[in-house]
Amino acid sequence: EAGVAQSPRYKIIEKRQSVAFWCNPISGHATLYWYQQILGQGPKLLIQFQNNGVVDDSQLPKDRFSAERLKGVDSTLKIQPAKLEDSAVYLCASSPGYQETQYFGPGTRLLVL
Amino acid sequence: QKEVEQNSGPLSVPEGAIASLNCTYSDRGSQSFFWYRQYSGKSPELIMSIYSNGDKEDGRFTAQLNKASQYVSLLIRDSQPSDSATYLCAVELGGTSYGKLTFGQGTILTVHP
Numbered sequence: 001e002a003g004v005a006q007s008p009r010y011k012i013i014e015k016r017q018s019v020a021f022w023c024n025p026i027s028g029h030a031t032l033y034w035y036q037q038i039l040g041q042g043p044k045l046l047i048q049f050q051n052n053g054v055v056d057d058s059q060l061p062k063d064r065f066s067a068e069r070l071k072g073v074d075s076t077l078k079i080q081p082a083k084l085e086d087s088a089v090y091l092c093a094s095s096p097g098y099q100e101t102q103y104f105g106p107g108t109r110l111l112v113l
Numbered sequence: 114q115k116e117v118e119q120n121s122g123p124l125s126v127p128e129g130a131i132a133s134l135n136c137t138y139s140d141r142g143s144q145s146f147f148w149y150r151q152y153s154g155k156s157p158e159l160i161m162s163i164y165s166n167g168d169k170e171d172g173r174f175t176a177q178l179n180k181a182s183q184y185v186s187l188l189i190r191d192s193q194p195s196d197s198a199t200y201l202c203a204v205e206l207g208g209t210s211y212g213k214l215t216f217g218q219g220t221i222l223t224v225h226p
Contacts, residue, residue: 031212040218040219041218041219042117042201042203042216042217042218042219043157043201043216044216045213045214045215048211048212048213050211055211055213056211056213091156091157095212097212098211098212099145099205099211099212100212101159101162102159102212102214103159104156104157104158105156106155106156107156
């Protein structure tokens with residue numbers, strides 16, 4: 001069974017630029033999560049989807065971050081404009097449904113200069 | 114007070130010893146608890162989940178939960194150098210019914226030969 005796929009794996013941008021990350025969850029998984037992990041900290045949930053609907057986006061900085069999950073499969077996370085403090089690893093995870101084991105993708109490492 | 118807090122590391126133990134990792138959480142209504150292992154530069158992977166008070170054993174790993182004290186721990190017996198990683202405690206805080214996890218900051222474990 002293929003795991004969670006993410007791209008790109010690395011991204012370097014300058015502040016005020018925009019960037020987008022892509023995630024393809026495990027086939028059949030209804031729930032998809034985007035986490036931000038700053039160096040030395042645990043992952044922080046940004047947004048959770050159930051199929052193509054948003055379940056929780058309470059910690060998403062909506063003035064600059066946006067996310068969508070079209071057709072309940074792939075998802076994209078966008079940052080526009082980026083700030084220095086957005087430098088982090090962005091992890092995508094999926095699970096078959098609510099309250100089931102979450103499987104993480106390899107992450108995208110973002111550096112904002 | 115942080116919602117999920119882990120004992121500050123790093124923790125260093127000799128090969129073959131027992132490593133003890135601790136985690137406290139703030140919400141008494143929390144029901145689901147998880148331990149993830151994260152190797153440097155990699156994504157988190159689930160190693161243990163626990164839902165009831167008491168001990169749960171899986172090979173060399175034992176998770177312990179005490180809801181009255183709002184405390185969850187992970188014991189690693191016969192520690193091996195390959196256990197060297199960051200261990201993340203994650204809690205599904207009370208009142209969240211959609212599987213949202215809140216992570217601690219992680220404890221770095223080093224097992225030296």
